[in-house]
Amino acid sequence: MPAEEFRRYGHELIDWIANYFEHIEDLPVLAQMEPGDLKAQLPSSPPEQGESMQAILADIDRLIVPALTHWSHPSFFAYFATSTSAPGIFGELLSAAFDVKSMLWRTSPASTELEEVALDWLRQMMGLDAGMSGFIYDTASVSSMHAIAAAREGVELRIREEGMSGRKDLPLLRVYASEQAHSSIDKGIITLGLGQRSLRKIPSDKEFRMDAKALAAAIDEDKRNGILPFCVVATVGTTSTSSIDPVPAVADVCARERLWMHVDAAYGGVAAMLPSHAHVLAGADRADSIVVNPHKWLFTPFDLSAFYCRRMAVVRAAFSLTPEYLRTPEAADVKNLMDTGVQLGRRFRSLKLWMILRSFGARALRARLAEHIRLAQELASWIDAHPDFERLAPVPFSVVCFRWKPAGMSWSDAEVDAANERLLDLVNASGDIFLSHTRLRGRLAIRVAIGHLRTTDEHVRRAWDLLLSSRELISTP
């Protein structure tokens, strides 16, 4: 594309995006379409002749936007509400132009060194100790998989060399996590060939936190049965309720048993930047590894998962492998990022993180997180004060779990669940807000997660009002 054309359409796109953000609240948060609607409107074969950028951009408006669920909408409260940001978008734009593959230092010195610096900044902001060095993966799923793989390497049973099949000498290896841990832990363990049997789920207490005594008992029992415990995953900010496992107590168990402790703080870790929430990473100074996702609650466009590890040499022992065509003269003096993971090529992700940390500054980032937590507390207080609603979990961060349970109605538990499901479908179908759910102790819980840069009191208030008015439309469970 000629430079003049690139400038023209580039400016047009920037204006389009500015306009998109200015008018996003006119759009339904959750796509209002049926499965297959978009596909049906697209040609079944590629064009033989190139098309004008004008035609393509027109189709973005006509076809793509109506098929989007708008994660950038301030009333997106589902799953974990995330948020892109201007400096993050600019970082991605530059990164797409540089198109660097951060595999070897020489293919990407800027990416290699900026990754180290930006992750160290983030480490300091969260109050993690300097013994933790950082690495960027795409997602927390992949970060946690690498943590467990490193732990597996740490057992020194030659699994990298000899694998686990066809061996009579290997005991059953076991990882422990709370029953509230994220499904990525299960998936990581399946991928690593350990199988679901290798993951023992530890019960949680009434506030959905791992029971450290049950953990210790499970490990004891397993050892008596000839099973080899090697890793524990503690979660700071579980997906259902954002509960916080008792990391210091888990760390005691791990220290005693010499197990790799991985902390999944993908969502909650950043809150440790706030003096009021520094405690959420208490005990993490004893973790072997920890994952924190700037793409969740630090205004970083997806994807960027920050992995910190005290034993990065073990991760590299598990994954490094240099074929001849990737040897470089400077290998002994540099960090080659390809050595730390299953992926060889890696995007220049640190650029956006560096631009975000600089553009916002630490103070403004803390202020945003504090504001989201305040909004969640506010919503929790309305729920607590309302006779027809019941909160189902504490609110340590910015996620609120609750259900509608009309006072004076003698609905069964199943009926209450069904009514909440209908309420959820009703508010989501409005297009005004998007909420998701979970199930807690068997009960259906509506989840409101607050995390978008542009979410204000007014958006939270409107979500609450919509819940209140929508329930009026449901007379029977």
Place this chain on the structure above:
Amino acid sequence: MPAEEFRRYGHELIDWIANYFEHIEDLPVLAQMEPGDLKAQLPSSPPEQGESMQAILADIDRLIVPALTHWSHPSFFAYFATSTSAPGIFGELLSAAFDVKSMLWRTSPASTELEEVALDWLRQMMGLDAGMSGFIYDTASVSSMHAIAAAREGVELRIREEGMSGRKDLPLLRVYASEQAHSSIDKGIITLGLGQRSLRKIPSDKEFRMDAKALAAAIDEDKRNGILPFCVVATVGTTSTSSIDPVPAVADVCARERLWMHVDAAYGGVAAMLPSHAHVLAGADRADSIVVNPHKWLFTPFDLSAFYCRRMAVVRAAFSLTPEYLRTPEAADVKNLMDTGVQLGRRFRSLKLWMILRSFGARALRARLAEHIRLAQELASWIDAHPDFERLAPVPFSVVCFRWKPAGMSWSDAEVDAANERLLDLVNASGDIFLSHTRLRGRLAIRVAIGHLRTTDEHVRRAWDLLLSSRELISTP
């Protein structure tokens, strides 16, 4: 950031990028810096107060650009030369604004359906049959790991449920690949807990193609020894020489032995779009899975790896797992992309691919690929015609492997290797071009890979002239 400011800096960045591409040839391809130079110039702590975008962009010029190896430089001939493109950059820009996580259909209908359509277009362009359905992973490393994981699931030994540790009933499982296969196959197998012992490397013939007879013999031998063969990886475009394994013969073996056949066509697969090169995917109609990377040789900014599979249900059986908080009412009627891999969240990558396919059109894409192949043939002909140079491998695509071997000099093999290493260092240090190397049958080979949109006859000619003139500076090996 206020909309006006976003527009102002956005326009500035677009102009900056246009300018970067216009003047990129004034910059050294390979970063001219020492390890640590960038890090030393960066503050060791994050700013407390936000900084202006003006200051950040000034640092991009002052600090980042000099620390970049410019993959977007038309004289980047190392590894596989790749290329970003204007529609690809625009796609990434939009994707960063939408910030969609393509995990569930409802969180990303546009991404889910566009992925299916764009990959089907690409499938048609390469002449793959309609039995192959597509999925986008980040990298070929991850695509191939999923292929092998699916093959592992296909043996029906309950590895997902029971894992491989602590079992006396599991035979040694084995995967086969050419000794020329990419290191990602080794890494995938290590990650999956199969271990290096589970990968048997099959010798290649004098043109670096897997020896299908040796493959059949290895499988026979393994079976006699109680080993369970389950997967073969054939490569179309190996990393060292771009050689093409005899896929039809490998397919015969896989059919006879009922093994999963995965084809790693990460680099070479797109060439099948050309009538002259349709044969490179011969036999792929019998593959279980195949990976092709648009981010390698289809002008797509990194990352986007296209995985095609005839047995996607097996991939899903290996990886799907739906916790309560990810259940949706429409689950039975839609494709939820999270079911097909270890990663839960996924970027909206299909957008850039769709924009690239439309903006170029199939004809122009074919023309670019044909031109790169023509340039490589041209270079090969100069090498063949020169008494002091020796070509070390055939050139089926756009990678040329050769070495300098001065006629009339009685240098030992080790001396020739050393001289080529010095030649390589010399031309790379010039900043004018960037080449990489490999080792073929023990000999050091210089590799020239051609794949950038803006690479012309003149760039290839200049690279050749630089090799010729630089060798004059080396009088002793």
